[in-house]
Amino acid sequence: MAAMEQKDVAILAIESSCDETAAAVVRNGREVLSNIISSQIDLHTLYGGVVPELASRKHIERINQVISGALEEAGMALQDMDAIAVTYGPGLVGALLVGVAEAKAIAYAARKPLVGVHHIEGHISANYIENKELEPPFLCLVVSGGHTHLVKVSGYGCYGILGRTRDDAAGEAFDKVARAIGLGYPGGPKIEQKAREGDPNAITFPKAKVADNPYDFSFSGVKSAVLNYINGCRMKQIDIAEADIAASFQKAVVDVLVEHAMMAIEEHKMKKFAIAGGVAANAALRCAMEKACRERGVEFYHPSPVYCTDNAAMIGTAAYYEYLAGKADGWDLNAVPNLKLGER
Ligand code: KG4
Ligand code: ZN
Numbered sequence: 001m002a003a004m005e006q007k008d009v010a011i012l013a014i015e016s017s018c019d020e021t022a023a024a025v026v027r028n029g030r031e032v033l034s035n036i037i038s039s040q041i042d043l044h045t046l047y048g049g050v051v052p053e054l055a056s057r058k059h060i061e062r063i064n065q066v067i068s069g070a071l072e073e074a075g076m077a078l079q080d081m082d083a084i085a086v087t088y089g090p091g092l093v094g095a096l097l098v099g100v101a102e103a104k105a106i107a108y109a110a111r112k113p114l115v116g117v118h119h120i121e122g123h124i125s126a127n128y129i130e131n132k133e134l135e136p137p138f139l140c141l142v143v144s145g146g147h148t149h150l151v152k153v154s155g156y157g158c159y160g161i162l163g164r165t166r167d168d169a170a171g172e173a174f175d176k177v178a179r180a181i182g183l184g185y186p187g188g189p190k191i192e193q194k195a196r197e198g199d200p201n202a203i204t205f206p207k208a209k210v211a212d213n214p215y216d217f218s219f220s221g222v223k224s225a226v227l228n229y230i231n232g233c234r235m236k237q238i239d240i241a242e243a244d245i246a247a248s249f250q251k252a253v254v255d256v257l258v259e260h261a262m263m264a265i266e267e268h269k270m271k272k273f274a275i276a277g278g279v280a281a282n283a284a285l286r287c288a289m290e291k292a293c294r295e296r297g298v299e300f301y302h303p304s305p306v307y308c309t310d311n312a313a314m315i316g317t318a319a320y321y322e323y324l325a326g327k328a329d330g331w332d333l334n335a336v337p338n339l340k341l342g343e344r
Contacts, residue, residue: 009323012070012081012106013316014063016099017091017119018145019043019050020309021062025074025081026316029324030128034073035306035313038062045185049175056094063102070312078110083328085319088116089339090146096335104331113328115319120147120341121159123276125321126307126314131274134301139270141261143285144277145171145186148217150264151341156321159342162264163215170253171279173219177226177249181242191246192282198243200251203229207256215260222252254285258292265298274301281305 008027015022019040025033040058044050071077086103089096100116107114124140136156142149148165168176171188178187183194205225210216226249233240265273273293279285286302293300307314 009082009320010074010076010080011083011085011115011316011319011323012067012078013085013117013312013319014067014099014103015087015119015122015310015312015315016059016063016095017087017089018095018310019055020311021059021066022310022312023063023067023070024312024316025070025076026313026320029317029320030132032129032313032316033076034070035311036066036069036073037306037311038066041186048179048185050092052092052094055092056098059095059098063098067102067106078106078112081110081112083113083115083319083323084110085115085117085315087119087122087315088333089119089336091119091335091337093335093337096337100333100335104333108331113323114331114333115322115327116329116333117315117318117322118339118341120149120151121157121318122314124151124153124159124274125318126276126303126311127274127301128317129307129313130304131301134272134274137270138272138274138301139261139265139268140274140276141257141280142277143170143257143275143279145169145175147277148219149341150215150260152264152268152270157325157327161341162268163213163217163260165217165219166210167218167220168223170217170219170257171277173223173253174279176223177246180227180230181240181245183242183246188279188282191250192284194243194246195250195284196247198241198245198247200247202241202244203248205229205248205252207252207259215264217256217260219253222249250282250284254282254288257285258288261289262292262296265293265296270298272299272301276303276308278309281308
């Protein structure tokens with residue numbers, strides 16, 4: 001008897017948790033048919049960071065166009081979709097609400113199932129898009145502007161948090177240090193660029209340890225050390241060596257991330273390791289992780305930069321596995337700004 005052919009599953013995914021309005025069509029979880037991202041960076045640059053109220057307004061202005069663009073680029077209609085997915089937390093409440101309300105309206109009108117997705121689950125799932133062979137179990141370090149989580153992925157939708165930041169997220173530290181050196185917003189890519197001209201061993205910034213959990217992170221110390229160093233230079237009327245500060249700060253953050261991740265890999269005997277989130281776009285971090293994994297015979301995965309920072313394709317991928325597991329949300333789905341990973 002011929003094997004029964006499996007029907008394709010197409011998902012329209014929407015992401016609006018922070019400052020990118022994004023929509024994507026994803027087929028069978030790992031095939032991205034379209035990935036439209038409308039960034040608000042230009043708008044927020046004026047203020048040196050994301051202004052939540054402005055972000056919500058911009059999402060409202062752009063979301064319909066972004067969704068039409070995603071369907072058009074995929075060459076599909078709303079009726080061809082098997083489900084509508086949306087990020088419902090964590091994130092800025094007003095920004096999340098725009099996506100959630102839109103997804104509910106579309107799903108209701110087109111009579112499609114609605115799948116709410118956790119933003120971090122989306123970031124982790126970004127690794128499935130280009131690494132077709134990657135399957136759980138693996139360890140994932142999620143480093144973004146709002147989150148720093150070391151997560152054991154035991155299965156699709158099965159997450160155990162080993163460590164998290166106690167204060168600033170890794171990306172937040174990049175953004176704050178960039179502002180202090182006068183590089184502007186968003187800081188991550190600007191620090192990375194500046195660091196290329198600097199000496200990572202020029203200045204020793206502290207690497208904080210958290211006493212009661214070796215996997216937890218703390219980045220407020222290194223950020224304060226950079227600010228103190230800059231103030232010290234100003235008081236002594238010494239030129240601020242921006243490139244050396246950027247390179248030394250980046251090294252301090254990368255070293256801590258690598259140390260914690262490798263400790264978890266060894267202790268939990270993991271064979272696969274992935275990074276995710278905006279900071280995973282950082283080439284210095286990627287190189288250091290790649291090297292550390294190679295030395296331990298661990299397979300290393302990372303998404304391309306476009307799938308590291310916020311996008312809707314990663315939400316469509318995460319939603320596919322939720323959909324396969326039979327998870328669907330009701331019309332009462334709401335934005336949950338402080339949603340915890342693994343909560344439903
Ligand atoms: O994942 P993402 O787009 O949004 C959140 O969910 O937070 O991450 C944005 C963060 C920002 O803090 C940004 O500065 C940082 O990721 N980032 C980087 C790089 N590109 C973006 N940090 C370091 N190096 C980069 N190349
Ligand atoms: Zn994100």
